[in-house]
Amino acid sequence: MEKVKIGKSELEVSRICFGGNVFGWTLDEQQSFKILDAFVAAGFNFIDTADTYAWWVNGTGGQSETIIGKWMKARGNRDKLVIATKVGSETREHPFDISKKHILKSVDESLQRLQTDYIDLYFTHFDDNKTPVEETLSAYNEIVRAGKVRYVAASNVSPERLVESFDVARENGFPEYVALQPHYNLVEREGYETKYAPLVKKYGLGVMPYWSLAAGFLTxxxxxxxxxxxxxxxxxVRKYLNEKGLAVVEALEKVAEKYKCQPATIALAWLLTKPFIVAPIVSATRISQLEAMIEAPKIGLDEDDLALLDRVSY
Structure with a gap:
């Protein structure tokens, strides 16, 4: 199984990342274990979650990390995995928050739920747009130095605050973000490609797109x-049921027929051809869905395939 490094870090990961938002929501603990077992049995090692998944079920979250923690303890495989989780998201009980106080409290809670001593990749999930960048990064500096977190990364952070984060990190010797988790897929291209791709190149960030299948539309x-x-x-996915969206699905089905695979596999394979894309984040609730995911790194799209997909998705 091919593995690549995330940005400038030493983390080596498989080319697909399993999105843990389904754990404790559409999958119970037993079902989650089954999917995770199949994922790692296929040679993959990268799992993404967040401290607030699945807050929409109970108002607070924590179920996903808890399930992953129980699974890792039961399997004894923590050292073979790269675990990403996040801080700062909004729930029914608290707003977006990336203050130092919240980060220091949240990281310990995540570690407890995950039943581990360290988190490989810790994301700013959402920027609260009020905490000074220096305060957030000083908290990250503290938890990295304490060995609780190996590397930090960013998700829903504006381009301006992202640039400021690198400036502040370099001025103060704080940890720099090594990865970006943006909204990016075949029907959602403009935001990432115009606002973030230049910064990804400038700072050498590894990219893990979320909603890689547009909430399932690209299946x-x-x-x-x-x-x-x-x-x-x-x-x-109602918003994608338009001329452009349906043209993208039609093109995916055409290319998928050529490779004897699922449209979702082609949508992920397309992402993997883009510069700096490390691993699309994808969830699955059934083994058949998982199989479509894990086939993507094996597909080598040719120039005609890419030209078709690019044409219908612009």
């Missing part, structure tokens, strides 16, 4: 509003 199971009831996330 090809949604062709009309009548299909929206096929999933609990169906209403979230």
């Amino acid at each position: 090809g199971k949604y062709h009309s509003e009548a299909d929206l009831g096929k999933s609990v996330r169906g209403q979230g």
Whole structure:
């Protein structure tokens, strides 16, 4: 199984990252263990979660980290995995918060739920846009020096605050972000490619796109509003049921037929051709969905495939 380094870090990961937002939501503990077992059995080692997953179920979250922690303890495989989690998200009980006080409290809670001594990659999940960058990075400096976190990264941070974070880190000797987790896929290109891709190149960031399959739209199971009831996330793809979105799905199905695979596999393979993309983040609730994910790194899209997908997705 091919593995690549995340940005300027020493973390080596597989080319697909499993998104843990489904744990404790659409998958219970037993089902989560089954999916995780299959994922690592296929040679993958990269798992992403957040301290607040799945807050929409209980208002606070913590279920995903708890399930992953129990699974790692049961399997004794912590040293073979790269675990990413996040801090700063909003829940029903607290707003976005990346203050030093919140980070220092949250990291210990995440470590306890994950039943581990360290987190490989710790993300600013959402920027509260009020905490001084220096305060946030000083907290990261403290937990990295304490060995609680190996590397820090950014997700929903504006380009301006991202640049400021690098300036402040270099001025103060604080840890620099090594990765970015943006919203990026075949039907959501402009934001990342115009605002973030230049910064990714400038700072050498490893990129792990979230919503890599556009909330399931790029799996090809949604062709009309009548299909929206096929999933609990169906209403979230209604906005893609337009001329452009349907053209993208049609192109994915055409290329997938050529390679005898699923449209989702092609959507992920397309992402993997882009510079600095380390591993798209994807969730699965069934083994059949997982199989579509893990086939993506094996697909070598040719120039005609890429030209078609680029044309319909711009």
